[in-house]
Amino acid sequence: xxxxxxxxxxxxxxxxxxxxxxxxxxxxxxxxxxxxxxxxxxxxxxxxxxxxxxxxxxxxxxxxxxxxxxxxxxxxxxxxxxxxxxxxxxxxxxxxxxxxxxxxxxxxxxxxxxxxxxxxxxxxxxxxxxxxxxxxxxxxxxxxxxxxxxxxxxxxxxxxxxxxxxxxxxxxxxxxxxxxxxxxxxxxxxxxxxxxxxxxxxxxxxxxxxxxxxxxxxxxxxxxxxxxxxxxxxxxxxxxxxxxxxxxxxxxxxxxxxxxxxxxxxxxxxxxxxxxxxxxxxxxxxxxxxxxxxxxxxxxxxxxxxxxxxxxxxxxxxxxxxxxxxxxxxxxxxxxxxxxxxxxxxxxxxxxxxxxxxxxxxxxxxxxxxxxxxxxxxxxxxxxxxxxxxxxxxxxxxxxxxxxxxxxxxxxxxxxxxxxxxxxxxxxxxxxxxxxxxxxxxxxxxxxxxxxxxxxxxxxxxxxxxxxxxxxxxxxxxxxxxxxxxxxxxxxxxxxxxxxxxxxxxxxxxxxxxxxxxxxxxxxxxxxxxxxxxxxxxxxxxxxxxxxxxxxxxxxxxxxxxxxxxxxxxxxxxxxxxxxxxxxxxxxxxxxxxxxxxxxxxxxxxxxxxxxxxxxxxxxxxxxxxxxxxxxxxxxxxxxxxxxxxxxxxxxxxxxxxxxxxxxxxxxxxxxxxxxxxxxxxxxxxxxxxxxxxxxxxxxxxxxxxxxxxxxxxxxxxxxxxxxxxxxxxxxxxxxxxxxxxxxxxxxxxxxxxxxxxxxxxxxxxxxxxxxxxxxxxxxxxxxxxxxxxxxxxxx
Numbered sequence: 015x016x017x018x019x020x021x022x023x024x025x026x027x028x029x030x031x032x033x034x035x036x037x038x039x040x041x042x043x044x045x046x047x048x049x050x051x052x053x054x055x056x057x058x059x060x061x062x063x064x065x066x067x068x069x070x071x072x073x074x075x076x077x078x079x080x081x082x083x084x085x086x087x088x089x090x091x092x093x094x095x096x097x098x099x100x101x102x103x104x105x106x107x108x109x110x111x112x113x114x115x116x117x118x119x120x121x122x123x124x125x126x127x128x129x130x131x132x133x134x135x136x137x138x139x140x141x142x143x144x145x146x147x148x149x150x151x152x153x154x155x156x157x158x159x160x161x162x163x164x165x166x167x168x169x170x171x172x173x174x175x176x177x178x179x180x181x182x183x184x185x186x187x188x189x190x191x192x193x194x195x196x197x198x199x200x201x202x203x204x205x206x207x208x209x210x211x212x213x214x215x216x217x218x219x220x221x222x223x224x225x226x227x228x229x230x231x232x233x234x235x236x237x238x239x240x241x242x243x244x245x246x247x248x249x250x251x252x253x254x255x256x257x258x259x260x261x262x263x264x265x266x267x268x269x270x271x272x273x274x275x276x277x278x279x280x281x282x283x284x285x286x287x288x289x290x291x292x293x294x295x296x297x298x299x300x301x302x303x304x305x306x307x308x309x310x311x312x313x314x315x316x317x318x319x320x321x322x323x324x325x326x327x328x329x330x331x332x333x334x335x336x337x338x339x340x341x342x343x344x345x346x347x348x349x350x351x352x353x354x355x356x357x358x359x360x361x362x363x364x365x366x367x368x369x370x371x372x373x374x375x376x377x378x379x380x381x382x383x384x385x386x387x388x389x390x391x392x393x394x395x396x397x398x399x400x401x402x403x404x405x406x407x408x409x410x411x412x413x414x415x416x417x418x419x420x421x422x423x424x425x426x427x428x429x430x431x432x433x434x435x436x437x438x439x440x441x442x443x444x445x446x447x448x449x450x451x452x453x454x455x456x457x458x459x460x461x462x463x464x465x466x467x468x469x470x471x472x473x474x475x476x477x478x479x480x481x482x483x484x485x486x487x488x489x490x491x492x493x494x495x496x497x498x499x500x501x502x503x504x505x506x507x508x509x510x511x512x513x514x515x516x517x518x519x520x521x522x523x524x525x526x527x528x529x530x531x532x533x534x535x536x537x538x539x540x541x542x543x544x545x546x547x548x549x550x551x552x553x554x555x556x557x558x559x560x561x562x563x564x565x566x567x568x569x570x571x572x573x574x575x576x577x578x579x580x581x582x583x584x585x586x587x588x589x590x591x592x593x594x595x596x597x598x599x600x601x602x603x604x605x606x607x608x609x610x611x612x613x614x615x616x617x618x619x620x621x622x623x624x625x626x627x628x629x630x631x632x633x634x635x636x637x638x639x640x641x642x643x644x645x646x647x648x649x650x651x652x653x654x655x656x657x658x659x660x661x662x663x664x665x666x667x668x669x670x671x672x673x674x675x676x677x678x679x680x681x682x683x684x685x686x687x688x689x690x691x692x693x694x695x696x697x698x699x700x701x702x703x704x705x706x707x708x709x710x711x712x713x714x715x716x717x718x719x720x721x722x723x724x725x726x727x728x729x730x731x732x733x734x735x736x737x738x739x740x741x742x743x744x745x746x747x748x749x750x751x752x753x754x755x756x757x758x759x760x761x762x763x764x765x766x767x768x769x770x771x772x773x774x775x776x777x778x779x780x781x782x783x784x785x786x787x788x789x790x791x792x793x794x795x796x797x798x799x800x801x802x803x804x805x806x807x808x809x810x
Contacts (some may be wrong), residue, residue, distance in 0.1 A: 023505010031372065031612055033539040033549055037696035040140055041535045051271040054228035054243045055303045062091050065289060066149035066300040067390070068139040068156045069311070070131040073167075073382040073724020074180065074346075075160035077129055084155040091143045091152050093296060095127035100291060104259025105305035107282065113501030118190040118379075119158035121181045123347040125284035125291070131160070132180055132346030133384050134286055134724055135311035137284055142292060142300060165724040166770060169343040169379035170320065180346055180380040189344050189378030194360040196433030197371025202335030206326035210408045214400045215793040218318035218343065218718040219711075221389050222736060225273025226304035229286045229314055231293035238294070239266045242286050245275040246567040247527055250384065251503075251559045253282040253350060254290060256417060269557035272529035276708070277388035278313050280569045281349045310729045315718050316389025318343040320722050321400045331414045333423045335362050338400065344378045345385040352385055353378045354502065358393030359435060361486045365401040366443045366662060367423040372434045382724040388569065390708050391769045397484045400776030406479075406781065407791065412630045416778075419480055420447070429755070438484065438660045440762075442688065445750045447482055450664040452687040453746055454478070467786060473673040476681075477783025481665045481775035486764040487571035488659035488756065507654035508572065509563040510580035512541060512588050514647035516634040518627025520545060520552045522584075527557045531765055532697040533573055536777070537581050539693055540759070544585040545592070546609045563650050571661075571763025574693065579757040580653040587649035594630045598640040599632060601623065659754045661762035663687035665706075667775040670725035671783045675804030678714055683743045685771070688750045689764040695749075698764050703745050705768030713776040717795050735795075784808075 045051045082094040106122040122128075127138050139156050142147040168256035171177055172187040181186055230241040238260065244250055247267040272279065285302050292300040300372060304313070306514035320341040326334040342356040357639060360374035424443040431437045440574055445493070456478070463476045484552040490506030497503055509525035522541055526533060532586040538549035555561055563761050565577070593607040596614040600607075608617050615623035629647070632638070635644040685702050692698055715735030719727045728734040753760030773794060781789060788808035790801060 023472060027247030031543050031546060033542045034693055035691065036694065037550065038535060038539065038541070038694055040362065040532045040697070041538060042532065044286045044648070046271070052272050053194065053225055053273060054230055054241050057230050057241055057270070059230065059232055059299040061300040062301050063142040063144060063292070063296060064146040064149050065300055066141045066291065067137045067285070067302070068134045068141065068153050070127065070134060070138050070160070071295065072131055072133045072160045072162055073165045074178070075131050076163065076165040077127060077131065077138065078159040078161050081157040082139060082155070085141055085152040088148065088155065090145050090148045091141060093142045094139060094156065095126070095292065096139045097124055097128040098542045102124060104257050104292065107284065107349060108253060108256055109348045109352060110350050110503045111501050112497065112503055112639060113192060114191050114498070116190055118353055119181065119184045121347055125288040133382050134726055135384060140288055140292065142296065142639045144706055146624065165382045165722070166724060167381050167383055167720045167724050169341050169381055171425070172379050172381050176776060180382060181341050189380055191375065191377050192357060193373065193375045194357070194434050196435060197335065199335050199337050199371040199373040201782055202371045203324065203326045203337065206334055207329040208327045208412065208554060210325045210327070210404060210411060211772040212323045212404055212407060214321040214323055214403060216317045216319040216399055217323065217794055218315050218386065219389060220310055220315055220718055220734060220736070221276040221278025221313065223274030223276060223278055226309040227279065227283065227285065228303040229298060230301040231289040231523065232299040233293040233297065237264045237266070238290055238479040239268065240286060240290055243271065243272050243277045243279055244269050245527055245529055245569055247557055247559050248525060248565050248567055250282045250286065250704060254287065257287050258290060259630055266560045269527050275529045276390040277316065277569060280351070281314060283349070305486050305515060306731065306737040307729055311726055314349055314385045314387040316386060316515055317712070318386050319359070319396050320808065321396065323400050323404050324705045325408055327408060327412070327414045329412065330414055331419050331422050331765055333367050333369050333557040336401070337367050337373045338363050338375070340376040341372065342376060342378045343381050343383065343386055345383045346380055347385055349385050349387055349433070352387045354500070355386070355388050355393050357500070358486070359397040360434065362394055362397045362484055364432065366441070366482050366484045367397060370433065372432065383720055386391060391766045394450035394485055394568065394766070395709065395770045395773060398481065398770050399774045402481045402483070403777055406778045417447070417480065422735060426728045436486065437657055438783045439657055439754050439756050440660060440752045441484065441662055442752050443662060445480060446662060446686045446688055447662040449748055449750060450666050450684050453684045453748060457485070466754060475671045475673055475786070477669055477779045479775045479780070479782055480668045481771045483771040483779070484662040485571070485763070485767055485770050486658045486660060486661055487766065488575035488655060489570035489572045490657045491657060505654065506566055507652050508580045509565045509650065509652050510584040511562045511648070511650045512581065512584040512629050513570040514545070514588060514626065514633070518547070518625065518630045520547065522552060522554045522581060523562025524556045524577055524581060525563060525567065526573040527567045528573060529568065531568070531573060532694070532700065534672060536574060536693045536697055537578060538680050540578055540582050541585045544582065544589050544609065545613060545626050546612050563652070571765045574660045575759070575761050575763055576653060578693070578761065579759055580651045583653055584649045584651035584761055587651065588647050589618060591643070591647060591649070592626065594640050594643060595629050595632050596624050637754050655756050658754045659756050659762040660765050661687065661689045661764060663767060663771055665768070665771045667772070667779045669776065669779040669783055671801060672779055673787065673805055676798040676800070676805065678796050678801060680710065680743045680776070682746070684746045685768055686748045687749065687750050687764060689767065690754050690761040691751055691759065692749065693761065698749070699747050701764045702747050706745060706772045707737055707742050708769045709772030710742055710776065713794050714796050
């Protein structure tokens with residue numbers, strides 16, 4: 015078993031009833047698939063006022079005047095407010111990234127614009143009334159006189175001399191410049207045999223969750239309750255306290271069922287603050303629900319990087335250094351995290367490769383567009399994309415097989431401290447690539463590929479692309495991310511409370527806030543194995559700041575490696591106390607008590623046992639407890655990891671490209687991921703499938719596009735091409751298992767892994783298919799038009 019395995023077994027991690035590792039059906043699904051789940055828009059409170067928001071049609075303009083009289087005079091309209099009415103707010107939306115030694119320009123960002131707008135869709139006024147349709151009509155009668163200003167939507171153009179300045183107080187459109195480096199980068203390039211350079215565009219996308227954002231606020235007896243479709247109820251309570259200027263203990267935030275987030279609900283948006291303020295102002299509940307157009311226009315977008323990449327290498331294919339300059343379009347304002355997201359690109363910009371030197375310089379830029387922030391992967395898909403497409407290009411330039419170049423440079427010793435200071439905790443990059451190739455049968459594919467290329471009657475080209483990736487996730491640790499490290503103003507622990515009820519059932523209160531991940535199931539499995547009961551007897555409670563301890567919510571693939579570890583530790587505390595009670599009742603030593611086959615029993619004497627329900631009876635009727643032991647079975651854990659976790663894997667994508675139309679079809683997808691021991695394999699497969707589809711959308715179809723006037727062109731699902739089941743293949747998934755030493759579960763996140771891995775595999779596959787035609791690179795999205803144009807250009 016080995017020392018690590020023996021220690022794990024001794025602690026019961028995982029063990030007990032053997033539920034951990036089983037592909038159990040999700041506990042959440044019955045209520046979700048039968049329509050019994052409750053979302054924000056399902057909630058109705060007596061006397062509710064509905065909010066309709068007046069939004070700017072201008073991308074950049076001064077507000078000369080706002081006339082609300084016609085709207086306010088309409089029947090059924092309770093009130094109309096503008097930004098000038100909200101002068102009692104204590105603070106604008108705080109931005110929580112304050113990196114030591116780096117100046118970051120942060121304009122005031124209020125729920126309703128004050129004096130000026132910076133993007134199409136910015137909120138200018140709010141209309142409240144008792145009829146949800148009447149307020150929409152009334153909003154159209156709010157007359158706003160705008161004085162248009164010059165618009166800039168291209169981040170590189172925004173940095174040039176003479177560009178329109180979006181926030182005059184800064185005198186520049188540059189938000190910040192930030193660098194992370196290690197090793198002698200300049201020397202490596204000076205001595206290199208080969209220097210490969212490339213400009214990579216990672217375009218703007220939308221999270222496009224199936225449930226648009228929404229909020230319902232009620233103010234009662236000087237206490238605020240806000241129901242919100244949010245990923246971060248605990249963080250939201252803190253932010254609302256700051257903005258509204260009211261004590262945190264008088265605020266309750268509830269995230270009911272949340273219909274997807276993908277990072278797009280990792281905010282406290284102006285609409286949440288606005289509904290809360292309006293509820294206090296009117297004394298009535300206030301509800302706002304985004305339309306799909308609202309959601310596309312005003313929910314933050316993701317990606318939108320331009321990456322200038324240089325790689326230094328020897329002629330034999332030894333990678334020496336990578337130097338990347340990132341131009342990040344930040345939009346016109348920040349939300350709570352905004353500018354920090356591109357810095358996560360720097361964490362894994364060197365990927366799975368053993369570079370001697372690494373440097374990433376990131377320049378954030380204001381443009382007249384909505385904010386960019388975290389969308390599934392948050393800076394890390396950009397890193398994997400740029401390194402993986404560049405590795406393929408470098409292999410072509412060196413005349414080395416693409417996979418051979420990867421293998422020559424894989425990191426193989428773990429834990430491994432990289433030049434820029436991060437410590438990769440675990441890895442087996444050869445193992446995931448080997449399994450991927452075993453499933454693919456590359457030799458067989460190449461034979462089929464040549465046969466297709468030799469058929470003059472079929473203008474279809476087949477290609478295969480690969481992506482070998484590593485991900486940084488499991489946010490914390492606080493010491494690395496906090497004020498003295500990365501500069502985030504907060505801690506990145508996670509919390510859990512495990513409460514055994516007097517009759518033996520179990521309540522788990524988690525500080526994470528799931529919204530589709532299946533955490534009610536996986537966390538129940540963790541607890542069930544430690545306490546000797548079935549997962550159905552474990553109720554997982556989340557998303558309500560009035561229950562359980564303060565937590566840091568769900569994002570950054572942290573819910574299992576940090577939140578699940580907190581749950582496991584709290585369950586172990588309960589287990590330890592239960593063992594003391596059992597040992598006392600059965601006249602044994604606590605160290606001789608084990609949890610097995612659904613009971614607490616004496617080792618070697620299985621007939622001497624107690625069920626958890628029997629233990630609970632003793633704990634809550636404390637007539638005969640061990641001396642010094644308090645009544646009850648209720649424990650809390652706060653877990654702050656020592657390191658991030660580093661999942662990794664290899665993906666292969668097979669495409670067919672129609673040279674006459676440019677259409678790309680994915681015909682096969684193989685995903686081999688390593689996220690440590692599987693708590694529930696079914697949940698992992700679901701996350702991998704969804705993550706891959708997310709990346710397929712960006713690579714082939716999805717694009718948020720603004721015209722030169724700052725108007726959003728792709729603002730509906732008619733224009734914004736989300737993939738459907740018809741566009742995606744059946745996924746072939748497999749796993750290797752490398753334990754993380756960072757947590758006792760050994761787990762690593764998987765919710766973003768496939769999104770981080772997938773886009774370069776698609777691009778590399780298309781380039782492989784079109785290599786005979788002379789096509790060497792195409793930027794995403796690889797639409798039919800873009801691919802066809804690339805083919806025609808290569809023919810010239």
